Amino acid sequence: MKTKIIFAPMEGVTGYIYRNAHKKFYGGINRYCSPFIPARAEGALPPKYTKDILPENNQDLEMLPQLLTKDPSQFIHSAKLIHEKYGYSQVDLNLGCPSSTVVSRGRGAGMLDDIDALDRFFDEVFKADGLPLISIKTRIGISFVSEAEDLLKVYNRYPLAEVAVHPRLKDEGYMGNVHLDVFDMFYNDCKHPLIYNGDIRTVSDFENISKKYPDLKGIMIGRGLLADPALAEKICGINDNTDELQKLETFLSYVYDSYFEVFKSEKNSLFKLKELWANLSTRFADDKYKKSLSQIKKSKNIAEYRAACTMFFNI
Numbered sequence: 001m002k003t004k005i006i007f008a009p010m011e012g013v014t015g016y017i018y019r020n021a022h023k024k025f026y027g028g029i030n031r032y033c034s035p036f037i038p039a040r041a042e043g044a045l046p047p048k049y050t051k052d053i054l055p056e057n058n059q060d061l062e063m064l065p066q067l068l069t070k071d072p073s074q075f076i077h078s079a080k081l082i083h084e085k086y087g088y089s090q091v092d093l094n095l096g097c098p099s100s101t102v103v104s105r106g107r108g109a110g111m112l113d114d115i116d117a118l119d120r121f122f123d124e125v126f127k128a129d130g131l132p133l134i135s136i137k138t139r140i141g142i143s144f145v146s147e148a149e150d151l152l153k154v155y156n157r158y159p160l161a162e163v164a165v166h167p168r169l170k171d172e173g174y175m176g177n178v179h180l181d182v183f184d185m186f187y188n189d190c191k192h193p194l195i196y197n198g199d200i201r202t203v204s205d206f207e208n209i210s211k212k213y214p215d216l217k218g219i220m221i222g223r224g225l226l227a228d229p230a231l232a233e234k235i236c237g238i239n240d241n242t243d244e245l246q247k248l249e250t251f252l253s254y255v256y257d258s259y260f261e262v263f264k265s266e267k268n269s270l271f272k273l274k275e276l277w278a279n280l281s282t283r284f285a286d287d288k289y290k291k292s293l294s295q296i297k298k299s300k301n302i303a304e305y306r307a308a309c310t311m312f313f314n315i
Ligand SMILES: Cc1cc2nc3c(=O)[nH]c(=O)nc-3n(C[C@H](O)[C@H](O)[C@H](O)COP(=O)(O)O)c2cc1C
Pocket: 008, 009, 010, 011, 012, 013, 034, 035, 036, 066, 094, 095, 096, 097, 137, 166, 174, 197, 198, 199, 200, 220, 221, 222, 223, 224
């Protein structure tokens, strides 16, 4: 099986503007995912989120929309809407978001706290007619790795199209080592096509996971791709003969212009770019980059930002 490379959903970052820019400049991604969309039990999806899944904003790329809810009727209504109105054949459920505002309302990773309620959620969802394929993106528990076994039993009871696993607990946020021993259990016992997600930052990280788990349907990468938008190209051996930093500079400039075109606000567009730089800068730890990276971070307007970028890219 050829393992797919999937760009992880990242709320506030991998919306349609960034997604399309990435696709325009970089190859290697088989699928992009929408950041979570809060589901609704009736009517349309919130307008801000509708934009993200409109087919015209996702041309020429595979995109998997993701819903956030603990309420089966909200999930059913929203999944059907996404399927019927926007034409998506699969919808994902977020079972991993660890943020306190999400978890305190029993959503995202909060749904892993009550296995019986999770079981009832799927029971109700899978009784509904007319749904698209349903997949999940999950963590392995709330506080203890021992929780993972019961979660997997629930997942195995339902006809899920795919299970993407980020092998960390909700309490671990995004820090510490991933629990590959728990992922082993999913690899051996999960009945559904399986996707690995977590801490892939280099080509060799990708190769190690592909070798250890040769039958994965996909490997999903989040922060590693923000830090190095060319990571999937490097994994696939795609080389378009352009200088890597030159291409990054042109890409970032295009991303800024794309945000500006939609936001019509220098401040908001710059904020988005600084978020990207927070990830990009993790790859440029050498002292020689320190000054320009700090100026990018401190820049108050587009002129200051551009001057700092010019300094960075001319080192
Ligand atoms: C800023 C941020 C936003 C995220 N938003 C989402 C989201 O909307 N849906 C989701 O399933 N996961 C979300 N995640 C989790 C990522 O998809 C991914 O599981 C996590 O970053 C681990 O993978 P990585 O080590 O490759 O980054 C988010 C993570 C971050 C850091």
